[in-house]
Amino acid sequence: MTGLLDTSVVLGPSPTLPDDAAISIITIAELKLGVLVAPSALERANRLARLVELERTFSPLPIDDDVASAYATIVATERERGRKPRAMDALIAATALARGLKLLTRDHALAGLSSVPVELVR
Numbered sequence: 001m002t003g004l005l006d007t008s009v010v011l012g013p014s015p016t017l018p019d020d021a022a023i024s025i026i027t028i029a030e031l032k033l034g035v036l037v038a039p040s041a042l043e044r045a046n047r048l049a050r051l052v053e054l055e056r057t058f059s060p061l062p063i064d065d066d067v068a069s070a071y072a073t074i075v076a077t078e079r080e081r082g083r084k085p086r087a088m089d090a091l092i093a094a095t096a097l098a099r100g101l102k103l104l105t106r107d108h109a110l111a112g113l114s115s116v117p118v119e120l121v122r
Contacts, residue, residue: 004061006089007031008104009121010054020106024095025060026088061095070094077115085113089108093118 002018007027031051038044059065071094072075078085085093093116098104102117103110111118 001101003104003119004092004099004101006092006107006110008106009104011050012106022084022099022101022114023054023058023060024092026091026095028060029053044069061099063091064098065096066098067091067094070073070097073097074113074115078113080115083112085109 001020001022003021005021005023005027007030010023010027010031012099017106028051029056031047035047035051038047071091074090074097075085075095078090086109089110093103093110093113097116102119103113103122104119105111106121108120110116111120
């Protein structure tokens with residue numbers, strides 16, 4: 001694996017991505033929430049179809065002790081810098097850090113993380 005796809009990447013238009021990209025279980029959690037809070041039946045169906053497609057394509061990386069340690073490091077470092085990363089974003093970034101992966105994202109806030117290699121995807 002060379003890159004971890006942030007939720008912002010799997011929701012947007014499909015860019016050219018590494019064949020061996022991965023996703024975090026946190027992305028699956030965010031997508032499941034999106035299905036449940038969809039504003040209409042049509043949107044719910046579209047979101048569910050995307051979730052099912054991703055679940056069939058990827059075996060999500062879990063949150064384990066290494067990810068928990070990386071999460072603590074990321075949040076502590078960012079707080080020292082005067083920033084407060086969102087918990088789900090920090091967990092996805094921590095998954096990348098713990099696995100030695102580059103984080104692929106569309107989220108400019110994540111691009112500023114100091115301890116994680118990040119690539120902005122368009």
